[in-house]
Amino acid sequence: MVIKFQFYKETGLLVMKYTGSWSFQDYKDQFNMILKIPEFKQIKKVLSDVTEINLESCYKELDALVKFREQHVKSKYFNVHLISNSANTAIIHLYHQQLREKGFEYEYCSTLEQALTLLNLPYSAFEMGYMLEHLEHDVDSKNKSI
Known part of the structure; x- marks a missing residue:
């Protein structure tokens, strides 16, 4: 599992892209x-x-x-998950349900347009698509580096 990411200070946004197969240990190490x-x-x-x-x-x-x-994550932020298939949708839905019960702000959607609307961001879907494909950093938990 790899997490690619980039911070955008002007909008207070963190964009993250997960690839590969899920590993809780990798997630913890990387996060x-x-x-x-x-x-x-x-x-x-x-x-x-x-x-x-x-x-x-x-x-x-x-x-x-x-x-x-x-x-471990003490920051308060609004997180939107961009999803694409029914298995991931079901899992993300259950995850969000538990987090919302604890007062966290989480949503999910299947389009960039909806994600941008939910997050109230000034980017177009084209711009966000480009940003997702050109994230500056990736986390390698095996080598303990960013």
Whole structure:
């Protein structure tokens, strides 16, 4: 699993793209590295693209994932997941349901247009598509680097 990402200070946005097959350990390792980046404290909105990752094995780890979010990510931000298939939709829906019960702001959708509307961002779908394909950073938990 790889997480590519980029911060956009002007809009307080973090864009993340997940690829590969889900691994909770990789997620924890990679996200812990991202949390150490100073810009993370300025994040108000997150677009998480999960259209190119297989989340099926994540289902068994939803409770642990929610607990990780609750314990380690102290920032308050609005997160929108961009989804593309029914299996990922079901898993993301269950994940969001648990997080919303704890007061976190999470939504999901299947189009960039809707994601931009939900996040109230000034970009076009074309611009956001380009941004998603050209993210500056990726996290390699195997080599412990960004």
